[in-house]
Amino acid sequence: MSRRKLTERQSALIKQRQQSRIQRRSRPAGKDTDESLLGPEQNGVVVANHGANLQVERDDHSVATCTVRQNLGDLVCGDRVLWRAGPDSGVVVALYPRDTELVRTDVRGTVQIVAANIDRIFVVIAPVPEVSTNLLDNYLVAAELSRITPVILVNKSDVIGTDVRESWQSAMDVYRRCGYAVHFVSTRDPNSADQLSQLFSGHRAIVVGHSGVGKSSLLRRVLPGQEIAVGEVSVAGLGKHTTTVARLYHLPGGGHIIDSPGVREFRLGYITEDQAVHGFVEFRPWLGQCKFRDCRHTVEPGCAIRTAVANGSIDERRHRHYVALLEGLKQQQGGPLT
Ligand SMILES: Nc1nc2c(ncn2[C@@H]2O[C@H](COP(=O)(O)OP(=O)(O)OP(=O)(O)O)[C@@H](O)[C@H]2O)c(=O)[nH]1
Ligand SMILES: [Mg+2]
Numbered sequence: 001m002s003r004r005k006l007t008e009r010q011s012a013l014i015k016q017r018q019q020s021r022i023q024r025r026s027r028p029a030g031k032d033t034d035e036s037l038l039g040p041e042q043n044g045v046v047v048a049n050h051g052a053n054l055q056v057e058r059d060d061h062s063v064a065t066c067t068v069r070q071n072l073g074d075l076v077c078g079d080r081v082l083w084r085a086g087p088d089s090g091v092v093v094a095l096y097p098r099d100t101e102l103v104r105t106d107v108r109g110t111v112q113i114v115a116a117n118i119d120r121i122f123v124v125i126a127p128v129p130e131v132s133t134n135l136l137d138n139y140l141v142a143a144e145l146s147r148i149t150p151v152i153l154v155n156k157s158d159v160i161g162t163d164v165r166e167s168w169q170s171a172m173d174v175y176r177r178c179g180y181a182v183h184f185v186s187t188r189d190p191n192s193a194d195q196l197s198q199l200f201s202g203h204r205a206i207v208v209g210h211s212g213v214g215k216s217s218l219l220r221r222v223l224p225g226q227e228i229a230v231g232e233v234s235v236a237g238l239g240k241h242t243t244t245v246a247r248l249y250h251l252p253g254g255g256h257i258i259d260s261p262g263v264r265e266f267r268l269g270y271i272t273e274d275q276a277v278h279g280f281v282e283f284r285p286w287l288g289q290c291k292f293r294d295c296r297h298t299v300e301p302g303c304a305i306r307t308a309v310a311n312g313s314i315d316e317r318r319h320r321h322y323v324a325l326l327e328g329l330k331q332q333q334g335g336p337l338t
């Protein structure tokens with residue numbers, strides 16, 4: 001079986017697993033649950049996941065600690081559930097189907113769902129602790145594949161000196177030309193609360209990015225009443241992972257936003273080569289115009305995408321990252337892309 005076929009099979013298996021998860025959602029409680037002590041089923045939204053326990057929010061925004069029936073799998077922030085109150089803690093008994101999920105894999109290749117039912121991913125980058133366009137590109141691929149609109153926030157613009165301002169702008173123009181919204185922000189700017197409220201309000205969003213780029217600080221600006229921990233960036237420039245669990249906050253202007261723990265890298269889930277191609281949105285106008293029908297857009301002659309790279313219509317560095325992603329896919333024989 002070809003490597004490409006293998007990855008398609010893997011993604012089908014994952015889909016199947018997710019499907020059966022939904023179908024099994026209404027199974028009866030396990031032996032250890034005394035049904036008679038549980039209250040009636042009620043709707044809730046997962047607002048934090050602490051491993052064994054979930055924080056589930058009622059319609060009136062009050063929060064209950066819940067355990068989860070094992071057959072429901074891993075639940076994440078944004079999940080809509082049915083749960084029953086109990087004497088000590090509640091029990092989540094059913095999971096509503098998700099409309100979107102942001103997926104990654106951990107270092108062992110295990111698929112992890114980061115958040116569910118979101119419609120915006122705010123990818124935060126900053127001049128400190130470090131700028132990784134590969135990390136940004138991986139988030140954009142993940143967003144494209146999960147049909148969630150990404151927005152790029154360049155935070156800490158107060159520390160972007162005049163000498164590098166132009167190079168920042170031209171680096172971000174690459175993304176603007178792809179059609180992505182890019183906003184330069186700073187939590188030190190007194191007007192940032194208004195700017196951020198406008199960006200976040202009305203959405204079911206998540207903020208993601210490297211540790212220490214200021215994700216929690218951005219949320220603090222729009223959620224003044226909330227206690228949100230913010231960390232220090234060490235002299236060495238490395239973030240210290242201040243936020244340890246994802247948490248959902250309601251926005252005063254409507255909608256909600258999930259603060260997520262910072263990452264060092266974002267590994268994509270199991271994706272096919274075709275999906276990798278579609279993850280690079282600027283390739284789309286040229287698809288179907290290559291000389292060979294099965295062109296992988298890496299070294300093939302007569303490749304319309306390589307021609308677009310050569311004439312400057314497609315950014316060369318983004319294309320190089322695409323080639324590296326395919327290489328990673330090949331090396332891991334259909335495993336997760338890194
Ligand atoms: N100069 C400057 N510093 C900022 C800005 N926003 C945040 N910071 C600082 O950046 C550091 C890290 O901020 P956090 O909000 O904790 O970063 P985070 O992305 O949530 O980090 P993790 O929770 O570890 O993922 C703190 O010392 C903030 O004060 C900004 O706009 N300008
Ligand atoms: Mg944080």
Ligand SMILES: [Zn+2]
Nearest residue numbers: 290295297303
């Ligand atoms: Zn091609």
